[in-house]
Amino acid sequence: MQTQANPVQTPKTTFMKLIIKYRTIMILLVLVVIFTSLKPVFIHPSNLLSIMKNMSYVLIAGLGMTFIITLGGLDLSVGSIAAFVGVGFAMLVRGGLMPAIPAGLLVMLAALFLGFFNGFVSVKGKIEPFLVTLATMNIFRGLALTLTTGRPVPIVIPYFANLFGNGRVFGIIPTPVIISMVVFAVSWFLFTHTKFGFYVRSIGGNPEAARVAGIDISLVKIAAYTLSGLYAFISGLILAALMNSGLPGAGTDLALDSISGVILGGTAISGGVGSIWGTLGGCLIIAALNSGMALLGAQFHVQILVKGLVIILAVLMDNAFKSRQK
Amino acid sequence: MTLSENILELRNISKTFPGVVALKNVSMEVRNGEVHALLGENGAGKSTLIKILSGYHQPDPGGEMIVAGKAVTYKSPKDAIDASIHTIYQELTLCPDMTVAENIVLDKQSQFKGFLQRKNEYTAIAAKALKDLGQNEINPNWKVRDLSIAQQQVVEIAKAITSNAKIVLMDEPTSSISQNDADKLMDIIRGLKAHGVAVIYISHRLHEIGGIADRITVLRDGVLVSTVNNSDVTENDLITMMVGRELTNVYPKRDVPIGDVVLKVENLASGEILSGISFEVHKGEIFGIGGLVGSRRTELLEALFGMRPITEGKIFLNAEEFNPENPRQAIKHKMAFVTEDRKKSGLVLCLPVHENINMLNAQKPTFLGYLNWSKLKESANRHQKSLNIRISRIEQVVSSLSGGNQQKVALAKWLDFSPDVIIFDEPTRGIDIGAKTEIYTIMGDLAARGTAIVMVSSELPELISVADRIMVMQEGHMKGIISKEDSTQERVISLATQKTP
Numbered sequence: 001m002q003t004q005a006n007p008v009q010t011p012k013t014t015f016m017k018l019i020i021k022y023r024t025i026m027i028l029l030v031l032v033v034i035f036t037s038l039k040p041v042f043i044h045p046s047n048l049l050s051i052m053k054n055m056s057y058v059l060i061a062g063l064g065m066t067f068i069i070t071l072g073g074l075d076l077s078v079g080s081i082a083a084f085v086g087v088g089f090a091m092l093v094r095g096g097l098m099p100a101i102p103a104g105l106l107v108m109l110a111a112l113f114l115g116f117f118n119g120f121v122s123v124k125g126k127i128e129p130f131l132v133t134l135a136t137m138n139i140f141r142g143l144a145l146t147l148t149t150g151r152p153v154p155i156v157i158p159y160f161a162n163l164f165g166n167g168r169v170f171g172i173i174p175t176p177v178i179i180s181m182v183v184f185a186v187s188w189f190l191f192t193h194t195k196f197g198f199y200v201r202s203i204g205g206n207p208e209a210a211r212v213a214g215i216d217i218s219l220v221k222i223a224a225y226t227l228s229g230l231y232a233f234i235s236g237l238i239l240a241a242l243m244n245s246g247l248p249g250a251g252t253d254l255a256l257d258s259i260s261g262v263i264l265g266g267t268a269i270s271g272g273v274g275s276i277w278g279t280l281g282g283c284l285i286i287a288a289l290n291s292g293m294a295l296l297g298a299q300f301h302v303q304i305l306v307k308g309l310v311i312i313l314a315v316l317m318d319n320a321f322k323s324r325q326k
Numbered sequence: 327m328t329l330s331e332n333i334l335e336l337r338n339i340s341k342t343f344p345g346v347v348a349l350k351n352v353s354m355e356v357r358n359g360e361v362h363a364l365l366g367e368n369g370a371g372k373s374t375l376i377k378i379l380s381g382y383h384q385p386d387p388g389g390e391m392i393v394a395g396k397a398v399t400y401k402s403p404k405d406a407i408d409a410s411i412h413t414i415y416q417e418l419t420l421c422p423d424m425t426v427a428e429n430i431v432l433d434k435q436s437q438f439k440g441f442l443q444r445k446n447e448y449t450a451i452a453a454k455a456l457k458d459l460g461q462n463e464i465n466p467n468w469k470v471r472d473l474s475i476a477q478q479q480v481v482e483i484a485k486a487i488t489s490n491a492k493i494v495l496m497d498e499p500t501s502s503i504s505q506n507d508a509d510k511l512m513d514i515i516r517g518l519k520a521h522g523v524a525v526i527y528i529s530h531r532l533h534e535i536g537g538i539a540d541r542i543t544v545l546r547d548g549v550l551v552s553t554v555n556n557s558d559v560t561e562n563d564l565i566t567m568m569v570g571r572e573l574t575n576v577y578p579k580r581d582v583p584i585g586d587v588v589l590k591v592e593n594l595a596s597g598e599i600l601s602g603i604s605f606e607v608h609k610g611e612i613f614g615i616g617g618l619v620g621s622r623r624t625e626l627l628e629a630l631f632g633m634r635p636i637t638e639g640k641i642f643l644n645a646e647e648f649n650p651e652n653p654r655q656a657i658k659h660k661m662a663f664v665t666e667d668r669k670k671s672g673l674v675l676c677l678p679v680h681e682n683i684n685m686l687n688a689q690k691p692t693f694l695g696y697l698n699w700s701k702l703k704e705s706a707n708r709h710q711k712s713l714n715i716r717i718s719r720i721e722q723v724v725s726s727l728s729g730g731n732q733q734k735v736a737l738a739k740w741l742d743f744s745p746d747v748i749i750f751d752e753p754t755r756g757i758d759i760g761a762k763t764e765i766y767t768i769m770g771d772l773a774a775r776g777t778a779i780v781m782v783s784s785e786l787p788e789l790i791s792v793a794d795r796i797m798v799m800q801e802g803h804m805k806g807i808i809s810k811e812d813s814t815q816e817r818v819i820s821l822a823t824q825k826t827p
Contacts (some may be wrong), residue, residue, distance in 0.1 A: 196682065198688050206673035212631075212671050213685040213739065214657040246630040272676040 002101030022263050023317045025282035027310070028288065040290055042290065049174060049317075055287035056176035057082070057235040057251075059280065062185040062258035062265075063187040064231025066279045067197075069262050072271025073122070073129035075225065078232040079254030080140035081114050083247065085236030087144045090153035100157050108233050114140055115229020119222035124203040129225075137255065153246040165241030176238045182225050183234060187275040200224060205272030212304035260307065261286055264314045332360045332392075333524050334379075334411075339389035339474050341374050348374040349385075353552045354543050356493065358523040361515060363556075364620055365534040366545035367568055369760055375545070376497055379526070380413040381406035407433065411488035413495040416502075418478045420470045427452035429464035430485045454485040458521075459514055476507035483514060489524065494518060495526045499532060503825070504615045504620055512538050532561045544568055548561045555794060569759060575790035576765060580770035584794065585609030588778040589630075589643060589747050595638035596629045603639070607747065607778040612769060614793025622802040623782040624666055630780070631663045632656045644746065646742035657686070662740035664733075666751035666782070675725040679717055680706035682724050686738045698705045709738040714764060730761025737768065748772060750781040754788060766792055786815045796820050808812050 012294040019026060035042040061078045068075045085107050092103035114136070122132040155161070167175045191197040199220045211217055232254075239250045263269060265278025266287050286307060293303045329521040331401075334356040341349040349371045356362045366372050377383040378391075381400035385391070391398050393409045406413070424802045427448040431438075438444055452466035461480050467736040470478060481498055486494050496515075500508040515525050515538055527536055535542060537557065545553040566807050583826040587606045599622055607613040615623045628634040630641065632650030643647050643659050648655040653663070665717045673682055681688075683706040688697055691737050706720050717727060724735055733753070740748060752761040753769070769792065771780055783789045789796055796808045798821035805821045 101631065105355040136809045176708060193697055193699070195688055195692070195697055196695055198697060202674050202681075202685065204673070209674050209685075212653050212663055212665055213635075214654040214689060215685075216654060268676075 011180075013135040016192065020320060022315060023314070024278050027264075027314065028281055028285050031285065031288045031292060035295065038290070039278050039295045042295055047291065048296075049172070050179060050289045051287045052177045052180070053174040054290070055283050056174075057238040058118045058254065058257045058261060059180045059283040060183050060237045060288070061233055061254050062279045062283050063183055063276065064228040065255075065258045065262050066187070066267055066274050066276055067191065067200050068129075068192075068228050068272030069259070069267050069269060070271060071200045071203045071221060072207070073221070073224070074133060074259070075115075075129065075228045077114070077118060077137040078228060078235065078258065079138055079251035080110050080137050080144065081229055081232035082236030082239055082251040083249065084144045085111050085139050085149050085233050086240030086243075086246035086250055087153055087248050087255060089156045089237070090149070090238060091147065094153060094156050095124070100160065104237075108230070111229045111236070112226050113229070115232065116222060116226040118228070119225030120266070121132065122225070123175065123221050127258070133255075141248070141252075147309035148246070148248045150248055152243075152248070155245055156242060157322055161241045161244040163241065164237050165244070174233060176242070179234065179238065181233070184280060185278070188197045189275070191276045200273065203271075204216035204274070225309070242259040257286065258283075260311050262309060266314075266318060268318075281313075287315075330657070332356065333570050333596040335390075335392040336393070337492055339375075339378060339391065340386045341371075341378060341383060342386055347548055349378070349548045351389075352548075354550060354553055355726040356526060357541075358492075358581065359519050359524055360540040361519055361525045361527055362593045363539035363542040364526055364545065365532075365535065365542055365564060365568060369737065370545040371548040371663065372545055372569070373497070374548075376413065376495055376526075376528065379406065379411055379495060379505060381411075387460055393771035396721055407489065410490055410492040411495065412489065412491040412493070414479065414482045414486065414497065414499060416498045418475070418482055420478055420481060420607060420778075422471040423469060425467050425469055426456075426464060426473070426481050426484075429481055430455060430488055431445070431468075432484065434489060447455045451488055452484065455488045456480070456584075458487065459484060459517060459616055461514075461569045472548045472639055473652070474507070477622070479503070479511065480514065483518070487521070491523060491825050493524045493526060493805045497528045499509070499527075500529060502619065505618060508534070510799045524740075535564075536561060536599045554568050577788070578766075578767050578770060580774065582610040582770070584611050585776060587642075589780070590642040590645075591630070591639070591644070593639040594626075594629065594636060596625065598635050599625050599634070600629060601638070603799075603804045604806060605804070607614075607749060607780055609778055610773045611794045612773055613783055614777040614789045614796040615780065615794050615799060616784075616786070616789050617799035617805075617822050619784070621799040621803065621822065623799050624751055625802065626783060626799070627663065627751055627780070631749060657743075660746040662743075662745035664737050664740065664748065664750045664753060666755065668729075668732050673724050673732060676723060678734055679710070679715070679727070680720045682735050683709055687739075687742050705742065706738075709741060712770060713738055728758075730760075730764070733757050733761065733765060733767075745776075745777060747778045747780065750779065752754055754785070755801055756771070762788075786818055789813075789818065790815060800824075 010261030057119065061082070064078065065075060088110060089103055092098045093100055094105065098106070118129070118133055118136055121127060122129045164175060164179070169175060169178055173283045199210070199215050202215060203217055203220055207217055210283060235254065238250065240246050243250065261283035262279050265275055265280070267274040267278055289307060290303050291309060293306065337353050339349060339352045352375065364372050364375065374383065378385050381403040384400065393411065398409050430685060431448045432450040434475050438447065448719065449466045456462065456464050456466065459480060464473070464477055470481060473481065499511060519731045520527055527535070527539060539556045541553055541560070542564065543553040544564065545569060570794055586609055588609050589607040592604050604612065615710065617623050617628065625634060629636055633653050634651045636649060648657070648659055651802060669675060680703045684702045687702060687705060703720055710720060715731050715734045715738070717731065724732060727735065730793040751771070753765050769779060775781055783803060790813045796818060797803045798808065798818055800822060808817055
């Protein structure tokens, strides 16, 4: 028995490891193969582009959420911030109060402030971010509803819908896809190649060690929630442009859908371990499921059910991955 | 049952983890009602053996475990408890918000019929068990949260005996309790023995084992060295068996010229925790701080590093007054802190080696916060080589390293910014003897470069051999400073234990 001091890795275990490591992309590939074989139109470029367009605002919120979850936190308020952004922008330009660009900047500052508020209250008040953002989810939504008395506000700028929603670059690629890909690239850089990303991972992995190493935990946390506000702003612009109006009820599923995407992408809910690429994969899985099932004629209700099942499956694979690492 | 009958027999127990053989063909017996000590350096295989006995690990096929004459195979910790082996872990596993009685009956719910709780029965069972242990002062209706660590241990023991445990495993039970409580624990163990319960006792503290054990089994590198009668051996014999060589080269000596004062502490106090502490540390000096558990040495270090408010007194760094409010400020003043618990506060376990080593480097200002990882990896590689950190890749996750290598990573992150003062809290806790020697060598090198070193240590031989001077603390006060020439273990212990008049 003791002669076998170093058990060799069999091809089988290596294969399992690979599957588990690339589980997000595997699930995605399996879905693509299944849907394509059932409905060949699934793989058609126009359908793929529409998948990416439909997920763009979820992906953007999810990219912000990747920072937050890696930090060991949660932001349930992004959907409400997105709604506030759409409503605020629509109201500012409708009344002729402001030209579009200053209005946009003002709304962006407001979104940054709402994110900052989440972080500040959580850090300074020493309250779990889950609780803070559960509260602000209601507060910000209430704000949007109060401002509009619950009614949609049309956006009176003609080029807005084209710029952020239904327009196409070169007549092919929907603008939300371009925007989300730019945000994706910037997020990837921020997460993997800057101090901020490194601090986020360190704090999420072990806040006490980060503190002893001189990292300003409060500052990084507040910055991350402020950033999440910025992501919600971009998400909100796209949502408003797709509807061509500011809807106080927009983005009610945004927080939970983006969290699902992040978790499907292998980011640990316990913090410390996260992946921007994973979030892209996770959001693609959800979008592919929605599109494929719609093509197959499944009702929206069934889509939700399946989405939940896939999340459980992904988390189970995550656990298998962790127990193998031990 | 006679005393010589074996309650537990292990035959050829081995345990292989990927890449490591943790236990090799271990065979031993534990007799009814004896206190059997398990001794060995870290990494010797003690914890693996405990985890096998308590059902957390399954041994490799080929070995045999016999409990009370029956061969057993455990699939889970519950099987071990059913076979009447109870383990009391270093970290206690009670529910803090439940009462003592509720905790004691928690694992016996199948005994109680019906759906409803039977509070009175629970209390009666708990009260009887506590009385059997001679611990009447613990009220069964108290919440566990309000008990001291030592009292919680008693509750764990009560939990074990009320389930008719035949074997109680205790893993370093005295590591976090006071001497007084440890003495009480020894009485309880003698009581268990008198009731015919066998105790397997794991501890590093040789004098404790000498006082309580009937027989001692020594493990080294996963192999059982020998099982001996306590009365047949001396402490030195045991050390030789544990280490496998004479302990001469453990503390490499290095003569370093002592320079000017770097750190000066004047009459420091922190609330009710610390008071009246004054000392100076010079360039190139290793200043040791000794004391018993609860002497608040770590608290002093935290105050120096800005993690605890200073309410009185002054700290001077290079003759400049310095009042740190957080670790960031301490680091700015060129101080470093290698903490006691590397898993809790020294490392980010889920991050790779090179990211942990660069935890401070990464904070240097850069354009737009850009981090050049290939450059940072190079510097991590340099430290990995110079400190001899044994890893397969620099991207390896830190949690997969051994204690000694983890400690080197925790230390490496401070080296690039060449601190004036490095604070070490228990620098060699939980690491094997080879790595210890390496850490001492690194400390000597740092001192030679003119760094002032403050070191808290509970290991007296380490404190005496490594430190140039030793300050002894007791309950947050300083009891005296011993110079190198006068330092003996007896002198440190007498200062650490003498009652304040």
